[in-house]
Amino acid sequence: MNSSRPVTIKDIARRFRCSPSTVSRALNDHPAINEDTRKNIQEYAKEVGYQRNEVSLSLLNKKTASLGVVVPTISNYYETAVIEGLHTVLQPMGYTLNICVTNESYLLEKESLSKLLSNRTEGIFLSVSQETYDAGYYEHLESVIQRKTPLIFIDREYEDFETSRATVDDYHGAFAAVEHLISIGYKQIAHLKGPNGLTVSEQRFKGYINCLKKYNMPIREDLILNTNFNVESAILPTKRLLELASPPDAIFGVNDQVAIGAMRVAKDKGLRIPQDIGLVGFDNSPISAYTFPSLTTVHRPGRKIGMEASRLFLNQLNGSGDFAPESIVLPSELVIRESSLRI
Amino acid sequence: MNSSRPVTIKDIARRFRCSPSTVSRALNDHPAINEDTRKNIQEYAKEVGYQRNEVSLSLLNKKTASLGVVVPTISNYYETAVIEGLHTVLQPMGYTLNICVTNESYLLEKESLSKLLSNRTEGIFLSVSQETYDAGYYEHLESVIQRKTPLIFIDREYEDFETSRATVDDYHGAFAAVEHLISIGYKQIAHLKGPNGLTVSEQRFKGYINCLKKYNMPIREDLILNTNFNVESAILPTKRLLELASPPDAIFGVNDQVAIGAMRVAKDKGLRIPQDIGLVGFDNSPISAYTFPSLTTVHRPGRKIGMEASRLFLNQLNGSGDFAPESIVLPSELVIRESSLRI
């Protein structure tokens, strides 16, 4: 029945035999508009379901009120927590979030950024893809910075870029986790590392290594194996660890998923946790508190990171020309549960 | 150094002392443009990092290439899987996804929809919030339909709306789950139900009830308790179940999270799974295969739902005026694992 074309200000103007300006002003409660005119126009507008075309406004004001969020995946707890944090702060301010998933692909990341810039997105939150990281590409980021579009790194970052970033203190979190295992008395601590090259992986790895060094524990290369952050990817490496002539008596997983995978393998082998083998994860994902035994882990405040990143963005937006990028590093916190509490 | 204002076609035209039309044509490889002119303009454009302003194009063509996804939450596996499915199909076609999280709030849902319409979003994928559902509000949906903006329901839906929808066959999935428990020999099957009123909860509940009826099993009200879809919300209800004078010998959880919560409580009580108590979840989330024991569950093809929903959207978009809404119901599939395999 109704034409599918949305009602415009011009349509209303025609109906009232007045100019579009009058309609615009009436709808915006401009004082210099006759009270009756205003009322009539507003009523009619409501009746026909008029809705401001924000696209034209974006063009006029050069403000789109939309932000880009570019992440490698959204199937992990942490990523969605970050997005929720961004949402919490920015949605009430009228911003719309354009979520782009790169699937760890450089090309998709590049295209996403280009698209966001074309759409005149006002800011971009980025966690770089693995491919990008590996290859060390960065030209696609240059163009973002050249446009002076605020670029905020979340989670994965390029260290030598002059932008704001909000990350979690992975290093000290990992350090604390391993220190805890040592304090309990575990001697042969393995590490199921994340993919090489990523800051997250490397920082946690560094925390692991440096902690071992501090306590004069031997560093065994054969106790360090790579995973891909997900449960499945932990299965084989853990099996290999447990089949070693001198197997580890504890495993520090790069995240909870990996630790849970390891937990499964250990149990299948008939090992008791934490008596025979200690386990620690990273993330404090909701499930970690309810595994059996519950998983000792390192809390990683995803929501908070999202909220801090929002703050950094707003700072940069409202800041004067001589803007200085900020780096926020939120502390991570050891959460001790059953999987490491050997008495 | 560089002005922050993006380079426009006009800027380039001024530089070459030609008209904007020429620049536009040159950039778009229009045949009626001199080869040299074209080359020069394209080179210069690249050099200064010209990037088409898609906002102006959206206004001109009345096409925004952006779609809205309105969901109650993104912290569950299923939701993110759906979004990934949408992404998989629609991102390559040039669409941008605007994700709006309603946090189960009617007001946020209403505002999100209104915003999406104002932004001339070309289609909306909606899973209605719990509040909306409870209150039975629907006017905010009317305006979407009146605008003839394709509206696709995913997951949670209003049954009496003339729109396309893609859902999973919750009823038969639940039925199969309970039937499986019965076939194994479990006699007192409890159900940790989802929030009342939601289609998802009710369909699974119905599957549970009807299956019990079919096999002439008694339906015990005291074995049916509500949860809120997340792990924590299963803890207390499960405790209550297990403290009953006549406790259940199996629990069917409305989803994996809930089942995992129940698993934890059962183990804390020293019960053996599946010998003392059988457990079945719903979703087939990645973690469910790696709990100990692994969780019998019902596979819910989130990615596929997203992809089907995309298809429905595209159908409606390309369809003729007399468009007939489609309902896709994907089958769910029982995945038998250890938590229910009592021999």
Add this chain to the structure above:
DNA sequence: ATATTGAATGCAAACGTTTGAAAAAATTTC
């Protein structure tokens, strides 16, 4: 030399809205 062709470019309108300045209309003042 003139007409004809063809290639290359420019003009102007359009998308929907806002806004400063100008114009018109209504009201007040003397």
Add this chain to the structure above:
DNA sequence: GAAATTTTTTCAAACGTTTGCATTCAATAT
């Protein structure tokens, strides 16, 4: 009743791009 004032409305430009049509200019054909 005219001038001054106030209220209300319209005009025109702007945001950046595309595109049908008109125009320009040079080259070719007659």
